[in-house]
Amino acid sequence: MTLSVVSSYLPIPLDRGDPVRVAMVLRALAQVPDCTLLVVRRPDTTADQEEQLREMLHPMRVRTFEATPFRYDRLGPPGRYSQALTSGLPPWVRSRYSADLHDELRRRDGAAIALGEAAGAYVHGTGLRWHWDKANVLAASVRQEIEAAGDLTYRLRARYLTAVSTRFERRALASCATVSVTSADEAERLRRHHDRAATFVLPSCVPLPSGHQPRPQERELVWLGSFAYEPNLTGLRRFLAEGWPALARAGYTLTLIGSGLTAPVRAELDRHPGVRVRGYVEDLRGALANARAGVVPLWSGAGVKLKTLTLLAHAVPVFTTAVGAEGVPASPAVRIAADPTAMAAELLATTSTALDTMAAEATRLVGQEFSEDRFAERLRTALAADGYLAERGATGAEPAR
Known part of the structure; x- marks a missing residue:
């Protein structure tokens, strides 16, 4: 089975939570036969970082793409927001979108995995069977920003982002065969906001740092x-x-x-x-x-x-x-x-x-x-059970609750 894995940004450097989770998924899938990563370069991605990713994921094939520029970027936020609204994407999702990557997916067959919220932009218009691994349920997380807004301008912006993000998420979910979330609470948010049951829960994990020697100082x-x-x-x-x-x-x-x-x-x-x-x-x-x-x-x-x-x-x-x-x-x-x-x-x-x-x-x-081995075991088992991997791996996937 051909497996396409899509990320809306190169997960190196590991400078925040989302790249850590994406890198963890990719390492778990690196040995899957006939698996290709299609990934969007960040604006500051270097050739050395691309090579580092390829070495980390060998023998997985890695193809990189440039984000498609905003047509009216010269107009600043008004130009970007209007184009994002026309495309049905939240502005931050549109900023990571590659039309070339989307075209490549339309030429591929088999199954695909979208990693993270922005990767949901690619699930439409392809012949692929999609799984969406979600770091969070946008309909819930962006709505929290309305409550935290301190002034009218920020509150109006938060309301706009909530509406466009919820609509984007609902449309993408409709094109996905399966979906995973990071916690039981997130599974409940997915059900409450989209009337959709999570296929499985995959808690984010982190590797234990090799050679770390704590020397805690009081206060x-x-x-x-x-x-x-x-x-x-x-x-x-x-x-x-x-x-x-x-x-x-x-x-x-x-x-x-x-x-x-x-x-x-x-x-x-x-x-x-x-x-x-x-x-x-x-x-x-x-x-x-x-x-x-x-x-x-x-x-x-x-x-x-x-x-x-x-x-x-x-x-x-x-x-x-x-x-x-x-x-x-x-x-x-x-x-x-x-x-x-x-x-x-x-x-x-x-x-x-x-x-x-x-x-x-x-x-x-x-x-x-929350070890990397346990994460990989859960992921491969769950994906095999849902038909994305040819052979079932080790047991241990955590079911949605």
């Missing part, structure tokens, strides 16, 4: 996430305003790590006492080695959070919210608080001995429940 905290993702930045700002003052007075420091940092955001965050803004770090092992605990202050967002799993994989105890812990089994490695004040109080009350216990449990949890 050193860390935040990890993309600064370009609005729910991350909104949650961080709320934590800094409401929870951080008590921790700063107690002598804590907080290091902020992640991609998408702009100069204005850096200047804003630098004003908080005890906060160190690092931005993107390619190798997290050194950056997280001294962290005593991590904070994941999220009050919106969907699915299993790669930032939470990444911290746990590096033996960093996590203090978060119910949103930040979605899809993670109840564990001593994770403490959940309802608001920033409660999160800060929980941190201040946790002893050094308790943090040591949490750190040990963190790596055990990831190794047993």
Whole structure:
């Protein structure tokens, strides 16, 4: 069977959660016979990064494509938004769309897997049998941004994106034979918003970092996430305003790590006492080695959070919210608080001995429940059961609930 796998962006570098999940899926499928990856280059993708991807996925065939430029890009957002609306795609999906890649898919037969939300743009007009692996249910996640909007302009933009994203998602789902989501909560959102049952649940996973040597320092905290993702930045700002003052007075420091940092955001965050803004770090092992605990202050967002799993994989105890812990089994490695004040109080009350216990449990949890081997086993078994792979692999796919 011919299998086409589609990603709307090259998953290297692993600079945020979505590329981590895409890379995990691709590594799990790398040895599948007659499998081809069709992927859109990012604007700053280099030849070295393409070669790195090919080496990582050998012997899988890899074909790269350029995104199709907006026809009216010179007009700025009005030109991009109008063209995106005409094409039925959210603007951020249209910015990753390649007409050449879509044409190639129309010439192919067999089965196909769309990785991530933007890849849903390719499921129409082909003769392929599609599976859509979704990081989140757009109809639910973008609607949360309306509730978080602080001013009228942002609220109107959020309403527009909610409408166009929900319509795009519903149309793409109608052309997909099967669909997977990252958590049981996401499966319920898919049912509630689209009256569609998830074919299976595939929790996001992260590899345990090879050679990582934790050297936790007392009162050193860390935040990890993309600064370009609005729910991350909104949650961080709320934590800094409401929870951080008590921790700063107690002598804590907080290091902020992640991609998408702009100069204005850096200047804003630098004003908080005890906060160190690092931005993107390619190798997290050194950056997280001294962290005593991590904070994941999220009050919106969907699915299993790669930032939470990444911290746990590096033996960093996590203090978060119910949103930040979605899809993670109840564990001593994770403490959940309802608001920033409660999160800060929980941190201040946790002893050094308790943090040591949490750190040990963190790596055990990831190794047993969220390992790369377990992810690959679940994925290949589920895809084989649904007819996308010629032979059934190891057992262990987690059914939708």
